[in-house]
């Protein structure tokens with residue numbers, strides 16, 4: 001009888017496999033455990049299938065995106081199917097309500113993926129990875145991004161600790177509207193793209209997945225605008241780190257640990273932060289005369305060690321030197337924390353005075369790319385004219401070209417002349433105003449150089 005049973009089972013299995021050569025994988029919306037978490041793979045599939053569903057399905061469901069209530073996500077309704085092809089393999093996705101009801105809610109949905117068993121390896125390997133990666137990339141694009149700034153908040157014990165607060169980040173800047181040399185623009189975009197796709201490279205060489213940019217140039221040449229363009233281009237959040245508001249290395253460490261993946265970390269005007277460090281050093285040097293053993297502590301801090309919890313900086317000292325952080329310390333902490341935590345981050349330093357910076361600080365490897373932003377040239381002006389006046393050519397352009405060759409003016413100043421009341425005025429009035437402004441600037445510069 002046993003033998004008969006075995007034969008029966010075997011025949012049933014083979015016959016079934018012969019008649020139904022498919023495999024099904026199910027993806028539940030919620031985990032089946034106590035925590036009832038939303039399955040991240042399910043969310044990725046939702047995003048991935050959205051555009052395919054729009055093309056194929058006759059019955060769609062609209063929901064707002066998780067993370068951005070202003071965007072709609074369209075998915076298939078229950079019992080609908082969407083087909084997909086990958087590397088020559090055809091697969092079918094369907095959606096239904098789960099049979100097993102969860103105690104918290106009966107709404108658990110399930111995606112079912114059906115494919116021929118002969119494609120088992122390719123589907124369970126490359127295809128599923130492709131679906132999850134694409135789905136996550138889509139949600140990254142649609143997510144509402146945030147602009148974080150550091151400050152401090154009082155804990156329940158009354159002591160204040162460093163923390164981030166945020167607002168929704170909505171800056172219109174893009175590389176299209178940025179008035180810089182087109183070749184350099186392309187180079188920066190290529191560099192950013194290559195960086196964002198090099199997870200494996202950084203993992204292989206065992207380094208933190210980060211890229212450092214130093215933006216330098218006179219005021220109003222677009223440093224802040226470029227940061228916004230970079231964040232928009234990569235769809236990253238921005239963390240604006242004000243070093244002067246950071247008490248010490250342990251606060252800095254706390255802030256840096258909280259920075260999520262896919263972030264642009266910005267430290268503006270680092271030359272000013274350096275001045276603060278300089279002041280502190282001078283002050284310490286004075287104290288050294290009366291207090292031995294100080295040098296050890298200072299050395300530790302400059303190396304980024306956390307041991308430098310400075311006892312000097314009690315409340316009264318705050319105005320003279322509010323920050324107790326060194327930039328080299330900062331960079332070392334970043335390397336340590338970020339190489340352990342994974343995730344991609346771009347760190348951007350800006351300065352108006354690149355000549356004031358310490359060579360060691362901005363050497364390649366720490367700051368991978370140095371980008372100079374400079375005065376407005378004719379190419380830059382054309383981009384600004386397109387941004388503000390929506391024109392690409394005009395007979396007055398030649399006059400502007402001649403004036404820009406004679407005088408140094410920032411893109412911010414050009415933008416200012418072009419956009420005043422631009423809504424009501426036509427392009428010619430704006431261009432004439434710019435020409436007037438440029439002429440008076442050139443005349444003033446002429447007088448000044450004569451006096452000199």
Ligand SMILES: Nc1ncnc2c1ncn2[C@@H]1O[C@H](COP(=O)(O)OP(=O)(O)OP(=O)(O)O)[C@@H](O)[C@H]1O
Nearest residue numbers: 177178179180219220221222223224225411412415
């Ligand atoms: N290269 C540029 N391309 C497009 N717009 C620019 C550019 N430079 C400046 N602008 C315009 O001028 C304004 C001020 O520029 P932005 O704040 O980016 O300059 P900045 O270099 O960061 O100045 P600062 O050093 O004073 O912080 C921007 O809002 C933008 O409208």
